[in-house]
């Protein structure tokens with residue numbers, strides 16, 4: 001089969017990890033007889049340098065004409081001046097909003113051979129297999145008012161946490177649908193003891209639960225959740241939460257897997273269900289890591305696993321997705337490690353070599 005994909009390498013280590021992910025994608029193409037038509041475009045800092053905009057209209061249009069988007073990372077010190085008119089991160093937020101990607105899936109799986117690569121006790125993290133469903137186009141990131149201004153008594157600033165019941169309903173539904181395909185347990189994370197937006201969130205979650213009697217719904221306050229995640233991560237199956245809470249909790253949860261370099265993500269414009277293909281954008285959660293750029297050292301696995309998610313959710317290629325995941329596990333099983341997951345007695349490899357090894361396991 002023939003597929004059109006938009007590829008946005010972005011800044012920092014983005015281009016390096018994307019190169020390895022494309023290598024693996026092409027191996028999948030050869031092995032399974034698929035053709036991937038890849039269209040490259042600028043976003044983030046590189047786009048600001050080229051066009052003055054973090055998300056040029058042409059890049060957005062190109063993405064809209066494709067079946068899915070593969071993104072590296074955006075940002076870097078060159079564009080960090082808080083007084084600047086435009087920041088690379090604006091490009092990412094504009095992609096999320098412009099492509100209506102309201103559901104951000106961030107799976108955290110502790111692979112058995114990496115359980116002792118984390119800062120936490122191996123016996124605590126072993127067996128962790130959870131997935132975050134983070135709301136991605138609302139809340140503090142997008143709701144208005146959102147501004148800074150001057151008053152006679154000094155400067156002030158505001159961001160707004162607003163949610164409509166429709167926004168809550170569709171994201172909670174994603175949580176329930178995913179839970180149905182897994183261990184049938186959904187934790188809805190909020191701050192309903194303080195926030196009105198969270199009280200509405202909780203009410204809507206309870207209403208949506210009526211349609212999913214086979215899934216157990218539980219509510220957890222975000223602060224308690226932050227604690228429980230490192231105290232007893234195997235407790236969780238699917239977690240659903242609003243944008244900012246999800247941003248913070250998923251960085252925390254990435255430490256369970258040993259490194260941010262291991263965690264893929266999918267941002268979807270619909271509810272994932274079997275036999276449906278949803279438009280989505282796929283990216284590692286680790287960001288642009290500018291200090292490590294150009295050194296052939298970062299871990300490309302998060303981006304390679306993001307390709308697996310792309311194949312599964314946007315192209316309906318579950319077997320191909322599984323093949324990539326299996327190839328990653330085999331290479332780790334054989335003892336190859338990038339610096340971030342390196343351990344005694346293992347073989348240290350660079351970004352390119354890791355990509356080559358995984359592509360070779362995929363075959364093709």
Ligand code: IPM
Pocket residue numbers: 089092247285287
């Ligand atoms: C993430 C990142 C982004 C976010 C930044 C880069 C804007 O931290 O994807 O988690 O806050 O959503």
Ligand code: MG
Pocket residue numbers: 247248251
């Ligand atoms: Mg984040």
